Amino acid sequence: MSTIIEIQGVSKSYGGVVANEDISLTVEKGGITGLIGPNGSGKTTLFNSVVGYHPIDAGSIKFEDEEISTFPVQKIARRGLLRTFQQTRIYGAMNGVENMLISLPHRKMKFLDAFNRNSESDYEKADRLLEFVGLYEKRFLRAGSLSFGQQKLLEFAMALMNEPAALLLDEPTAGINPTLINGLIDRLIRANQEFGITLFIIEHNMRVIMNMADKIYCLSHGQMLAQGAPDDIQNDPRVIDAYLGAH
Amino acid sequence: MKKNTVIFYGLILAFIIVAPFIFPDFRTQLAALWLMIIVAMTWDMTGGQMGYNSLGNIVFYGTGMYVAAVVTIALAYDVGAYTNAFGGGVYKFTDQQYFLGMLLGILGAGVFCSIIAVVIGFVTFGLRGPYFAIGTLGVAIAAGELVSNWEWVGGGQGIALPVYPGDLDTGKVLFYFLFAVTGVVLFIFLKWLYSTRFGAAINAIRDDEEKAEAMGIHTLRYKLTTWAMSAFFVGVVGGISAFQLIHFEPLETAYQTINLGIFMVVCVLLGGKGTLWGPIIGAILFHVFKEVTWNYFLGWQWVALGALIVVTVVYFQDGVMGYLAHRKPEWFGVRLDDKKAEVSQ
Numbered sequence: 001m002s003t004i005i006e007i008q009g010v011s012k013s014y015g016g017v018v019a020n021e022d023i024s025l026t027v028e029k030g031g032i033t034g035l036i037g038p039n040g041s042g043k044t045t046l047f048n049s050v051v052g053y054h055p056i057d058a059g060s061i062k063f064e065d066e067e068i069s070t071f072p073v074q075k076i077a078r079r080g081l082l083r084t085f086q087q088t089r090i091y092g093a094m095n096g097v098e099n100m101l102i103s104l105p106h107r108k109m110k111f112l113d114a115f116n117r118n119s120e121s122d123y124e125k126a127d128r129l130l131e132f133v134g135l136y137e138k139r140f141l142r143a144g145s146l147s148f149g150q151q152k153l154l155e156f157a158m159a160l161m162n163e164p165a166a167l168l169l170d171e172p173t174a175g176i177n178p179t180l181i182n183g184l185i186d187r188l189i190r191a192n193q194e195f196g197i198t199l200f201i202i203e204h205n206m207r208v209i210m211n212m213a214d215k216i217y218c219l220s221h222g223q224m225l226a227q228g229a230p231d232d233i234q235n236d237p238r239v240i241d242a243y244l245g246a247h
Numbered sequence: 248m249k250k251n252t253v254i255f256y257g258l259i260l261a262f263i264i265v266a267p268f269i270f271p272d273f274r275t276q277l278a279a280l281w282l283m284i285i286v287a288m289t290w291d292m293t294g295g296q297m298g299y300n301s302l303g304n305i306v307f308y309g310t311g312m313y314v315a316a317v318v319t320i321a322l323a324y325d326v327g328a329y330t331n332a333f334g335g336g337v338y339k340f341t342d343q344q345y346f347l348g349m350l351l352g353i354l355g356a357g358v359f360c361s362i363i364a365v366v367i368g369f370v371t372f373g374l375r376g377p378y379f380a381i382g383t384l385g386v387a388i389a390a391g392e393l394v395s396n397w398e399w400v401g402g403g404q405g406i407a408l409p410v411y412p413g414d415l416d417t418g419k420v421l422f423y424f425l426f427a428v429t430g431v432v433l434f435i436f437l438k439w440l441y442s443t444r445f446g447a448a449i450n451a452i453r454d455d456e457e458k459a460e461a462m463g464i465h466t467l468r469y470k471l472t473t474w475a476m477s478a479f480f481v482g483v484v485g486g487i488s489a490f491q492l493i494h495f496e497p498l499e500t501a502y503q504t505i506n507l508g509i510f511m512v513v514c515v516l517l518g519g520k521g522t523l524w525g526p527i528i529g530a531i532l533f534h535v536f537k538e539v540t541w542n543y544f545l546g547w548q549w550v551a552l553g554a555l556i557v558v559t560v561v562y563f564q565d566g567v568m569g570y571l572a573h574r575k576p577e578w579f580g581v582r583l584d585d586k587k588a589e590v591s592q
Contacts, residue, residue, distance in 0.1 A: 051461065077463030089461075091454040102451045104444070106463050114445040114469075162462055 004029040004166050004198050005050065005081070010059035010069075012045055019045040021222045022059070027166065032192055032199045034213035036206075036233070038242055042222040043202045044086060047168050051083045052076045064165070078107035080165035086174065086202075088151040092144025096135055096154060099143050100126035103158035126161065133157040133187060149176040153184070160191060166198040167191075173205050181205070185212060210234060218242065263431065267423045274419040278491065280534045281426035285484050286507060287514035287526035288433055289477040294512065295520030296441065297473050298453030299372070303383030305508030306390045307478040309501035310363060311356035311485020313394065316406045316495075318355045319348025330401035340409040353425075353486035360482025361475040368471045375456070384504070391502030405496030408489060422491040426484065433480050438523060440476075449473050453521070509556070510537075517559050519568025528567050 005027035012020040019042045027033045035043050049056045050063075052073045061069040063081050071079075091099050101118050130136045133153040138146060143154055152172065159167055172188065173181045185208055191197050203209040209216065210230040218226045218233060220242040226233060233239055267274045286308065293299045320329050323344045328336060340348070371382045395403045411418030440446055448469050451459040460466050488495075495501050502508075510533065518529020533555075540551040559566075565573065572579045 073457075073460045074463055074466060077461055082463070083461060085458075085461075089455055089458040091451055091458070093454055094450070098447065101444075102447045102459075102464075103462055106448075106465060109444075111465075111468070114448060115440075115443050117443055118447075158462070 002029045003027070004064060005200065006060075006062040006065075007046070007050065008060045008062075010046070010049055010061060011057045012042075012049055012054070013057060018222050020049065020056075020219075023219070023222075023224055024059075025217050025224070025227065027198060027200050028214070029198055030192075030196060031214045032189075032201065032212050034209040034216040034230075035200065035202045035219065036204070036209060036216060036239075037219035037225070041219040041242075043219055044170060045222075046219070047083060047170055047202060050076075051081065051168060077162075080107065080163075081168070082159050082162055082164035082166070083168035084152075084155050084159055084170060084172065086170040088148065088155045090143045090151050090154050090158065093142065095142055096130055096139040096146075097123070097126050099154060099158055100130060100161050103161040105162045108163070129157045129160050130154075132160070132190075134183065149180050152176060153180075156184075156187070156191075160195065160197070163195075164197060166200060169199060169201045169203075171202055171204060173203065173208050181208065188212060206234075260431070263427050267420050271416075274416075274423050276538065278419070278423045278426050280531065281423070281430050282484055282488065282507075283510065283514060283530040283534045284527050285426065285430050285433055286481060286511040287518070287530040288430075288437060289480045290511040291515045291520055291522075291526045292437070292449075292473055292477040293470075295515055295522070295525070296446065296453065297449040297470065298456070299470065299474075300377075300380045300512070301383040301474075302380045302504075302508065302512065303367070303371075303385075303387035303390075304477070304481055304511060305502055305504050306367070306383075306387045307360040307364065307481035308485040308488070308507060309390065309394070309497065309503075311360050311482035312489035312495055312501045313400055313406070314356040314359045314482065315349075315352030315486030315489045316408050317400060318352040319345070319408060319490075320406075322348050322351070327399050330399065330406060338409075340412075342412050345409055345412050349490055352489070353483055356486035356489075357479040357483040360478040360485070364474045364478035365471050368474045372467060372470045372474075387502060387504045387508060391498050391504065394502065395497040401496075403496065403498075405494060405500065406489075407494040410493055411490070422487065425487045429480065429483055429487070434523075434527075436476075441523060445469070445472075450521075513556050513559060515566070516564060517555075517566050519566030519570070519572070522568040522572075525566055525568035532567070 003026045007023060007025050010020055010023045011018070023046060035046070037043050048054055049069070050061055052068065052071050052075070056069050059069070060067060063076070063079055066079070068076050068079065091102065094102070101122060104118070104122060127136065127139070130139050133156055135150060135153055135157065138150065143151065146154060152175070156172065173184060176184060188199060189212060192199050201209065201213065213230055216228065216230055216233045217224065218239050225242055226236045226239050228236070266277055270277065286304065290301070290304055293301050317326055320326050323340060324338055329338055367386055371379060371386065374382045394400060400406060411421070448459070448464050451464060452466055452469060456466060492500065514529040514533045515526045516529065517533055518527065519525030536555060537552060540548040544551055
């Protein structure tokens with residue numbers, strides 16, 4: 001497998017707080033990579049750096065061998081690197097189908113394509129993906145009136161609609177009830193295998209991430225604490241200490 | 248289209264065509280109403296559909312006036328000499344010069360305003376929310392002051408254009424139809440535009456711009472294009488107004504920030520922003536209210552207008568269409584087939 005995201009020596013501070021310090025990691029194309037760590041360990045900061053939400057202080061971030069650390073958010077998104085948010089972000093006043101249609105990949109459109117209406121196949125694709133995440137029956141409801149878990153599923157479906165090459169998911173199972181979580185894991189794995197989307201996932205739920213990821217990185221206090229296969233991470237005393245707070 | 252829709256639009260179109268002939272005394276009033284409808288609809292393109300509340304769209308109205316006038320004059324005479332307060336020259340325009348100037352001037356006004364919208368937008372679209380409103384308001388005030396100190400276009404005393412060469416009543420009908428045609432074209436254009444992916448994209452920018460960016464939408468490009476299209480129509484009606492008013496000056500007529508510049512916002516809020524019909528309904532209500540108070544409460548008209556603005560902004564922000572959408576969502580295609588899901592959330 002080749003590398004799709006390569007992070008080299010990235011540092012980021014907010015004022016005096018060092019959120020990321022000299023972080024290096026790679027995400028393999030077509031795989032599922034996990035990123036774990038206690039609260040405040042710098043996971044979301046690293047995601048934000050990758051997708052261009054803020055400039056980094058030092059280091060390099062490459063996506064498909066192209067340096068992207070100086071690109072703005074939209075440009076990175078148009079390269080096919082997409083993220084979902086920890087607090088879901090959907091267009092609340094629109095219904096499910098409209099949310100999906102807006103998420104059509106603009107990087108594959110010419111400017112004048114915007115002056116067309118959505119085609120039959122766009123609608124079919126929206127319906128198919130809503131079916132895939134299990135929201136088909138609720139597709140005409142106002143997205144803002146869906147439950148938090150359903151909104152997360154909708155956001156995931158919107159991301160799939162955009163046909164990304166790689167998808168960064170910030171805590172996809174947070175706030176979702178345990179019965180839905182199994183379905184979500186299943187869908188994430190299917191998105192990875194059937195649609196060939198590389199996944200890079202921040203997750204607190206160990207059961208979820210250990211079952212999905214090929215490789216896991218663990219951050220603590222802004223530094224890379226450990227990396228390896230799920231089994232190694234699970235048994236790494238440093239990781240256990242970081243989570244349980246032992247020193 | 249459904250049969251009822253055809254009848255509905257047919258009746259409206261018929262009324263638009265016969266109105267100046269069955270109400271001949273109201274020709275100028277009706278033209279003014281069209282102006283209000285058009286600026287309200289164009290304001291809603293950015294304010295309602297895209298979530299960028301501009302207080303500076305009046306720039307395009309004023310600039311449209313000046314461009315139309317300068318083009319018309321420049322086709323026949325030297326602009327600097329024409330506008331020179333101490334020149335004392337007498338300038339006559341032939342019919343051909345007048346109408347050719349009108350055609351090129353009005354179209355030129357639209358095009359020029361689109362271009363300056365892109366230039367201003369490039370700077371101001373970095374601002375969000377209230378800062379965008381204040382920034383654009385600043386642009387509008389600055390533009391008025393700049394033009395009023397620019398002697399080449401007449402400075403503070405403004406520009407006088409030639410009077411309509413034919414019969415004055417015919418002139419009124421002509422100006423009514425210039426506005427009406429622009430308004431109808433704008434309506435059809437917006438009805439189409441809002442049904443395309445473009446419309447969906449600017450709605451996405453309104454609802455969550457950060458999300459739209461994260462999904463790879465070319466946000467700045469959409470914002471600039473929308474404002475340029477909006478400015479085109481404002482520039483065109485500015486140009487028509489210049490010929491209709493004959494004489495205009497920069498601060499009170501062309502860049503009338505606190506009059507038309509605010510009225511267009513109030514019209515949209517009153518009618519319901521982010522809807523196709525809201526600005527039209529709002530403009531009609533507002534214009535009628537304004538004219539009635541001007542006629543029957545003279546002396547108190549600004550107080551009444553201020554009260555209307557305060558009440559609209561504080562208590563009736565969603566406007567007529569918003570109120571209806573809230574009370575009768577099924578009229579607007581919102582499905583409530585899963586009522587329980589709506590209620591339980």
